[in-house]
Amino acid sequence: MIELRRLSKHFADTTAVDAIDLSIARGELCVLVGTSGCGKSTTLRMINRLIEYSEGTLMVDGRPIDQLDAVQLRRRMGYAIQSTGLFPHWTVAQNIGLVPRLLKWPKSKIAQRVDELLNLLNMPAREFADKYPQQLSGGQAQRVGVARALAGDPDILLMDEPFAALDPITRSNLQDELLRILHQMGKTIVFVTHDIDEALKLADRIVIMDQGRIVQQGSAHELLSQPANEFVSQLLGKADRGLKQASLRQVQERMQPNIQGYQSEQPSISAKASLKQALSAMLWHQQDYLWVLDHQQQPQGLIELADIIPTKPQHRRPRS
Amino acid sequence: MRGLARLGPLWQPCLLLALLGLLVHNLANWESLFRLVQPDTRQVIYSRDSFSYLLWQHLALVGLAVVGSLMIGLSAAILVTRTRGRAFLPLVNQLASMGQTVPPVAVLALAVPVLGFGNPATVVALLIYGLFPIVRNGIAGLQGIDGAVLESARGMGMSAMQILWQVELPLAAKVILAGVRTSTTFAIATAAIGSTVGARTLGDPIISGLINGNNAYVIQGALLIGLLAISLDALFSAVDKWLPSTH
Ligand SMILES: Nc1ncnc2c1ncn2[C@@H]1O[C@H](COP(=O)(O)OP(=O)(O)O)[C@@H](O)[C@H]1O
Numbered sequence: 001m002i003e004l005r006r007l008s009k010h011f012a013d014t015t016a017v018d019a020i021d022l023s024i025a026r027g028e029l030c031v032l033v034g035t036s037g038c039g040k041s042t043t044l045r046m047i048n049r050l051i052e053y054s055e056g057t058l059m060v061d062g063r064p065i066d067q068l069d070a071v072q073l074r075r076r077m078g079y080a081i082q083s084t085g086l087f088p089h090w091t092v093a094q095n096i097g098l099v100p101r102l103l104k105w106p107k108s109k110i111a112q113r114v115d116e117l118l119n120l121l122n123m124p125a126r127e128f129a130d131k132y133p134q135q136l137s138g139g140q141a142q143r144v145g146v147a148r149a150l151a152g153d154p155d156i157l158l159m160d161e162p163f164a165a166l167d168p169i170t171r172s173n174l175q176d177e178l179l180r181i182l183h184q185m186g187k188t189i190v191f192v193t194h195d196i197d198e199a200l201k202l203a204d205r206i207v208i209m210d211q212g213r214i215v216q217q218g219s220a221h222e223l224l225s226q227p228a229n230e231f232v233s234q235l236l237g238k239a240d241r242g243l244k245q246a247s248l249r250q251v252q253e254r255m256q257p258n259i260q261g262y263q264s265e266q267p268s269i270s271a272k273a274s275l276k277q278a279l280s281a282m283l284w285h286q287q288d289y290l291w292v293l294d295h296q297q298q299p300q301g302l303i304e305l306a307d308i309i310p311t312k313p314q315h316r317r318p319r320s
Numbered sequence: 321m322r323g324l325a326r327l328g329p330l331w332q333p334c335l336l337l338a339l340l341g342l343l344v345h346n347l348a349n350w351e352s353l354f355r356l357v358q359p360d361t362r363q364v365i366y367s368r369d370s371f372s373y374l375l376w377q378h379l380a381l382v383g384l385a386v387v388g389s390l391m392i393g394l395s396a397a398i399l400v401t402r403t404r405g406r407a408f409l410p411l412v413n414q415l416a417s418m419g420q421t422v423p424p425v426a427v428l429a430l431a432v433p434v435l436g437f438g439n440p441a442t443v444v445a446l447l448i449y450g451l452f453p454i455v456r457n458g459i460a461g462l463q464g465i466d467g468a469v470l471e472s473a474r475g476m477g478m479s480a481m482q483i484l485w486q487v488e489l490p491l492a493a494k495v496i497l498a499g500v501r502t503s504t505t506f507a508i509a510t511a512a513i514g515s516t517v518g519a520r521t522l523g524d525p526i527i528s529g530l531i532n533g534n535n536a537y538v539i540q541g542a543l544l545i546g547l548l549a550i551s552l553d554a555l556f557s558a559v560d561k562w563l564p565s566t567h
């Protein structure tokens with residue numbers, strides 16, 4: 001869907017993006033991650049032509065991007081940024097309705113779309129539609145920013161550190177909501193962040209950038225199990241690597257379907273919880289097994305420490 | 321309901337303008353009052369032209385000049401804040417700041433040799449002098465807009481024209497208005513001096529009074545000019561409050 005081939009961007013005295021190759025499939029959530037100044041934003045902004053590239057080719061839907069009209073192209077791509085950039089002189093409803101207005105949708109359809117998006121993002125339309133951006137909290141403003149990016153029903157969504165300025169709890173909630181919405185909509189998303197945990201949580205594919213180049217790309221699991229070099233393993237947070245990996249797996253993947261001897265007062269955990277949460281619960285209860293419950297609190301099985309760490313004989317600590 | 325509440329601040333300028341209208345139409349009837357100031361003179365009410373004629377004349381000169389300054393000044397401010405005109409930004413900014421240090425009378429004196437005595441020279445002088453605050457505030461207003469707002473306007477797919485009309489000008493409106501307000505205040509005062517170069521304005525009674533030693537005339541002119549300036553300023557203040565805040 002989006003194809004970057006040997007794409008570069010030179011500013012006066014810096015090469016911000018250095019001959020990168022990247023292809024993003026339809027419906028994929030691709031996260032660009034790397035330290036500040038490594039060229040993530042520049043890459044993103046070349047896709048909607050806020051920045052014109054210097055060399056290479058960039059294709060969207062199989063068509064070279066410079067053959068498309070920049071303004072029309074941007075209306076087909078949602079764009080959300082860290083500082084939201086909401087229009088302070090427009091209400092929330094007017095802000096969200098911008099792209100549909102530009103696309104000349106009928107008024108009633110725009111109003112309906114605005115309501116639908118506000119409700120989708122857990123902001124009751126009746127309460128928020130007529131507020132001005134200054135009257136919103138940081139998290140609410142960011143939701144409106146995301147709603148505005150989604151409003152024109154674009155195939156592609158570009159997001160530049162949209163949650164970076166939020167407190168950890170709000171950020172985590174918005175990440176969850178984004179994942180929920182995206183699963184409903186099946187959009188192609190390019191998401192920029194400097195936060196590796198955010199990348200691990202959201203991405204179908206993580207693209208790690210450094211100094212304008214792509215260092216490694218792959219699923220969270222691939223990156224954690226085989227970091228290409230020292231830089232990548234640093235970025236992944238060497239010491240926490242095991243826990244990070246455990247947070248990608250769910251309890252139900254490793255549990256034993258055995259509920260013999262189940263007692264409801266004994267420690268338990270949800271089948272959808274991560275292995276990291278299971279480990280934490282075992283540490284907390286000082287117990288090497290937990291009962292696994294489904295969403296109706298019915299016992300499903302059992303998970304033991306050995307299920308999480310299925311050590312091969314040669315890796316066992318030698319005893320004398 | 322909300323609309324009415326917003327109109328609230330308009331009461332003040334309306335009251336002042338009503339007072340101005342009252343004075344303009346009744347000043348001529350208050351002969352006995354002005355006789356106190358000027359007991360020994362035969363005529364104490366300026367009567368070469370009616371006050372209402374002079375007021376409209378004064379307003380027309382100021383109005384023409386300020387509308388002209390706004391159109392030219394704002395266009396200039398817009399041009400030098402586009403990518404293509406950015407090269408001229410420092411020059412225009414400097415000219416606008418320097419221009420404001422020239423006394424308005426000097427601009428008037430310079431206009432006369434070119435355009436002769438009368439109304440046109442005065443309008444042109446007011447217009448040129450009025451440009452400076454409008455250009456300066458126009459540039460400041462357009463440059464003061466949050467970069468993220470402009471970036472997302474572009475990123476959403478607004479055209480350059482749509483961004484200018486729907487985003488930049490509304491967001492700069494308060495600052496631009498402040499420039500127009502300054503221009504108008506200057507124009508009202510300077511138009512009075514236009515009487516010395518043959519324009520017909522509320523300055524006429526003042527000049528005539530000064531020449532003939534008739535303080536009653538001076539007071540009549542000064543009273544009306546002062547009230548006009550205060551009324552229009554109050555009007556601008558009301559419009560400013562009515563514009564949505566955009567911090
Ligand atoms: N408009 C610009 N002019 C000059 N240099 C720029 C511009 N935008 C970005 N750069 C430079 O390009 C590099 C990459 O920037 P950016 O893509 O914003 O990084 P990131 O988003 O990863 O933090 C940086 O060195 C930055 O200074």
Ligand SMILES: [Mg+2]
Pocket residue numbers: 040041042
């Ligand atoms: Mg960036």
